[in-house]
Amino acid sequence: MTEKNVVTAIHDALHDAMAADDRVVVLGEDVGARGGVFRVTQGFLEEFGEARVIDTPLAEGAIVGIAVGMALHGLLPVAEIEFADFIHPAFDQMVSEVARMRYRSNGDFGLPMVVRAPWGGGVHGALYHSQSVEAFFAHVPGLKVVVPSTPYDAAGMLRAAIADPDPVLFLEHKRTYRLISGEVPDEPYAVPIGPADVKREGTDLTAISYGLMLHHCLEAAARLEREHGISVEVVDVRTLNPLDRETILASVRKTGKAMVVYEDNRTYGAGAEIVATIAEEALFDLDGPLVRIGGPDVPAMGFATNLEHAFLPDVDLIAARMLELARF
Amino acid sequence: MATRLTRRTSPEALGLSADDLRSMYRTMVTARLVDEAAFRLNRQGKAPFVVPVSGHEGCQVGTAWALERGRDVWVPYYRDVGVVLVAGMTPYDIFLGLFAKADDPSSGGRQMPNHWGSRRLGIISHSSPIASQLPHAVGIAYAIRYRGEDAVVGSWFGEGATSEGIWHEALNFAGIHRLPVVFVCENNRYAISVAQNKQMAIEDVADRAAAYGFPGVVVDGNDVLACYAAMKEAVARARAGEGPTLIEAKTYRYFPHTSDDDDRTYRSREEVEEARRRDPIRRFERVLLDLGVLTASDPEQIAAEIKEDVERRIDEAWAAPDPDPATLYRHVFAEPVDP
Numbered sequence: 001m002t003e004k005n006v007v008t009a010i011h012d013a014l015h016d017a018m019a020a021d022d023r024v025v026v027l028g029e030d031v032g033a034r035g036g037v038f039r040v041t042q043g044f045l046e047e048f049g050e051a052r053v054i055d056t057p058l059a060e061g062a063i064v065g066i067a068v069g070m071a072l073h074g075l076l077p078v079a080e081i082e083f084a085d086f087i088h089p090a091f092d093q094m095v096s097e098v099a100r101m102r103y104r105s106n107g108d109f110g111l112p113m114v115v116r117a118p119w120g121g122g123v124h125g126a127l128y129h130s131q132s133v134e135a136f137f138a139h140v141p142g143l144k145v146v147v148p149s150t151p152y153d154a155a156g157m158l159r160a161a162i163a164d165p166d167p168v169l170f171l172e173h174k175r176t177y178r179l180i181s182g183e184v185p186d187e188p189y190a191v192p193i194g195p196a197d198v199k200r201e202g203t204d205l206t207a208i209s210y211g212l213m214l215h216h217c218l219e220a221a222a223r224l225e226r227e228h229g230i231s232v233e234v235v236d237v238r239t240l241n242p243l244d245r246e247t248i249l250a251s252v253r254k255t256g257k258a259m260v261v262y263e264d265n266r267t268y269g270a271g272a273e274i275v276a277t278i279a280e281e282a283l284f285d286l287d288g289p290l291v292r293i294g295g296p297d298v299p300a301m302g303f304a305t306n307l308e309h310a311f312l313p314d315v316d317l318i319a320a321r322m323l324e325l326a327r328f
Numbered sequence: 329m330a331t332r333l334t335r336r337t338s339p340e341a342l343g344l345s346a347d348d349l350r351s352m353y354r355t356m357v358t359a360r361l362v363d364e365a366a367f368r369l370n371r372q373g374k375a376p377f378v379v380p381v382s383g384h385e386g387c388q389v390g391t392a393w394a395l396e397r398g399r400d401v402w403v404p405y406y407r408d409v410g411v412v413l414v415a416g417m418t419p420y421d422i423f424l425g426l427f428a429k430a431d432d433p434s435s436g437g438r439q440m441p442n443h444w445g446s447r448r449l450g451i452i453s454h455s456s457p458i459a460s461q462l463p464h465a466v467g468i469a470y471a472i473r474y475r476g477e478d479a480v481v482g483s484w485f486g487e488g489a490t491s492e493g494i495w496h497e498a499l500n501f502a503g504i505h506r507l508p509v510v511f512v513c514e515n516n517r518y519a520i521s522v523a524q525n526k527q528m529a530i531e532d533v534a535d536r537a538a539a540y541g542f543p544g545v546v547v548d549g550n551d552v553l554a555c556y557a558a559m560k561e562a563v564a565r566a567r568a569g570e571g572p573t574l575i576e577a578k579t580y581r582y583f584p585h586t587s588d589d590d591d592r593t594y595r596s597r598e599e600v601e602e603a604r605r606r607d608p609i610r611r612f613e614r615v616l617l618d619l620g621v622l623t624a625s626d627p628e629q630i631a632a633e634i635k636e637d638v639e640r641r642i643d644e645a646w647a648a649p650d651p652d653p654a655t656l657y658r659h660v661f662a663e664p665v666d667p
Contacts, residue, residue, distance in 0.1 A: 025474070051474055056501070057497070057500055057501065057504070059497040059500070059501070061463065061493065061494045061497055062463050062466075062494065062497035062498060062500075062501050064463075065460070065462070065463025065464060065466075065467065065494060065497070065498065066463045066464075066466055066467035066470065066498075066501060067467060068463065068464050068467055069463060069464040069465060069466055069467015069468040069469070069470065069471065070467040070468070070470060070471045070474075071467075072452060072464060072467070072468055072471075073401075073467070073468040073471035073472060073475075074471055074475060075471045075474065075475075077467075089493075092457055092460060092494070093460065093463070093494070096455045096456075096457050096460055097455060097460055097464070100455065101453060102659050102660070102661065102662065103438065103659050103660055104435055104438055104439050104443070104445075104453060104455065105434070105435055105445045105447075105453040105659075106432075106435050106436030106438060106658075106659055107658065107659035107663070108433075108445060108446065108447045108453065109445065109447060109452070109453050110662055141660050142660050142661070144661075165661075165662035166661045166662055
């Protein structure tokens with residue numbers, strides 16, 4: 001075991017995958033000479049050479065579309081979109097091509113490829129370096145969308161994503177990159193795509209989250225235990241598509257109360273789907289209202305520190321809503 | 329500026345035997361007759377949607393002929409009946425797609441007709457958004473070179489596709505890495521109804537190749553041998569590691585964009601009639617008659633034979649099973665392999 005932060009865990013897992021299998025190539029803006037703007041591919045160019053570490057032109061549609069072609073012809077591309085905010089020019093490739101290739105060819109063609117994209121706020125990223133894009137893509141059948149939030153999950157799920165016969169959108173929360181550290185095994189291991197994970201066990205209510213908000217939930221849960229003796233179970237969704245309904249529902253049935261916390265704009269966000277699932281499947285197990293905490297329905301967070309804070313749900317807000325729900 | 333390929337090359341100099349020439353001719357006639365039958369089936373209410381090829385047979389068969397089955401990769405677009413026939417699809421396959429049958433090799437009846445694909449034949453599945461297949465062709469070409477193979481990718485599209493940003497992105501990347509891919513623009517002067525002068529300020533799409541650092545060639549798309557000559561040279565360059573070529577074949581489509589289009593709203597009958605006088609099939613026929621590869625009675629007899637076969641394949645395809653609605657949920661993701 002080694003203590004690592006999220007970005008180092010991703011770097012190391014990707015490095016190991018490249019070292020183990022020469023079908024794995026990385027492509028994207030600044031992944032070569034610069035080693036990635038977040039340093040995820042630091043040292044790769046020197047070690048693996050420019051045929052496998054491809055600095056691309058500034059063209060996200062081509063980054064994804066060329067990865068499609070590579071995946072069709074025996075490679076295992078890991079494409080990087082520098083910031084999730086810049087994935088929109090590739091939306092057609094992601095939705096019309098990546099997600100539909102297997103279905104439209106009746107299973108004849110598959111796309112073993114990964115698209116990595118750093119997402120989320122809390123880094124002074126303002127409107128175009130802070131976005132949450134998961135809901136756009138989790139809505140699309142044929143695309144796996146994962147949102148690991150710890151070093152252990154990030155490294156393990158990246159291995160699973162590279163080994164997956166289908167395309168995976170691998171979303172890495174930027175704020176967690178260097179904020180969150182944890183123990184990571186030195187031997188290769190995989191964390192399967194699909195299953196959610198109970199990150200903290202509890203009995204009074206269930207908080208369901210992912211990304212930076214997961215860590216806020218864990219902190220709020222610890223505070224409630226300490227200050228009020230309230231036991232909060234925290235479920236890390238980890239994979240948004242396919243969604244692990246069973247783990248979520250089992251937790252909600254146990255505690256009888258549920259809240260979903262996400263930083264994307266609240267309306268039509270992933271939390272809406274999770275809350276709807278609970279309402280459909282576990283309504284009569286509930287002892288309190290379903291609570292949904294999301295970012296406000298404004299285009300994005302501002303650059304000014306106080307505007308950014310005003311956008312993002314924080315530990316105080318989450319703890320207050322937890323307390324309210326627990327006492328309902 | 330793009331090169332204009334105007335020199336006459338004899339079939340012999342191109343390495344084409346009399347059998348090759350007859351096969352090329354038969355493939356062109358097959359494409360035309362498949363098209364005519366499909367429109368008839370549309371009017372009969374048996375084929376909900378038809379994408380015609382007529383007029384494009386010369387540039388499609390001519391360019392596709394320079395690739396090799398089992399070795400090279402085909403990335404066509406929806407009008408490429410001629411290309412996929414050369415790649416190994418049969419009229420039966422095409423009619424299975426037209427009727428959306430379970431055995432449609434492209435999609436099992438999921439996609440609209442003419443959205444080709446077959447792993448076995450090396451034809452890459454494509455969608456409807458225009459030019460979306462271009463980066464796939466380039467990515468495949470990258471993988472070919474990465475794996476040390478000597479295959480070449482052929483990529484076909486209309487001039488309308490060249491307005492899309494992704495078209496530029498794909499050609500730019502191919503140029504940077506000098507990849508083994510040939511881009512073939514079938515310029516029929518209309519993006520559905522939008523005439524070329526409303527699509528671009530230039531006369532020749534092939535001029536754009538200069539911006540990507542590889543050659544652009546303009547060729548008469550109604551001259552199948554000229555198209556073959558241009559493609560053969562481009563494929564040889566690509567195989568030799570000398571990078572991509574953009575070939576622009578000037579052609580025309582005789583029918584509306586699709587069976588749902590009415591081209592009388594945007595082009596005159598006189599213009600269509602004028603274009604039909606340059607029919608690539610009639611033109612090739614004259615060449616083959618002059619060469620003695622065909623005799624005077626051959627064209628009629630060949631057409632009759634193909635027509636009979638086409639009619640038989642239509643009946644067989646019509647009788648083939650429809651997709652099972654229970655398969656709706658299959659192939660969203662890979663299915664577990666039986667142990």
